[in-house]
Amino acid sequence: EDQLRYGLDHYTPVAVGELGWDHRGGADLSQAIAQITLAKARQLPVILHRVGHCPELLQAVQSHGVRAQLHRCTGRPQRFQDYWEAGHFISIGPELRGDLRLAQAVPAGQILLETDAESEADAPWLTLPRLYEEVAHARGLSVNTLVAQVEKNYAAFLGRP
Numbered sequence: 001e002d003q004l005r006y007g008l009d010h011y012t013p014v015a016v017g018e019l020g021w022d023h024r025g026g027a028d029l030s031q032a033i034a035q036i037t038l039a040k041a042r043q044l045p046v047i048l049h050r051v052g053h054c055p056e057l058l059q060a061v062q063s064h065g066v067r068a069q070l071h072r073c074t075g076r077p078q079r080f081q082d083y084w085e086a087g088h089f090i091s092i093g094p095e096l097r098g099d100l101r102l103a104q105a106v107p108a109g110q111i112l113l114e115t116d117a118e119s120e121a122d123a124p125w126l127t128l129p130r131l132y133e134e135v136a137h138a139r140g141l142s143v144n145t146l147v148a149q150v151e152k153n154y155a156a157f158l159g160r161p
Helices: 002-010 030-041 055-064 081-085 101-105 124-139 143-158
Strands: 016-022 046-051 068-073 089-092 111-113
Touching (some): 002 030, 016 055, 055 081, 089 101, 089 143, 124 143
Parallel strands (some): 016 046, 068 089
């Protein structure tokens, strides 16, 4: 918590994260809640990591009134529907692996796309264009229309005009 506070005080972040919950790490959300609390104090959105079912994570975000995106989402839309119904963003990526259900289900005003690239070795300049093409096709849109929508959604997520 002290390291995050230092980073928030000495840099200019646009969001806090990636934070959250992974069922393989136990059920303690205290660190995530501390980070969400700091994000709220700085009026910053949060980028969430969630593996497995954890309704308490959404409850924590909702109770603090922060904007959130779930990052690296794939698979069944039902796993993420409670987040978009609560007004949060769903970031799909880095690839669909042929499963178009989520790309088709997320509301237009809440869809984000990402490479989840850890480094240049992950070649984000190759994976992101492919992802945009796949999602545009799944949604029946042109790539340019999808790019414009995602840019608008990122601006909304970041609280920018």
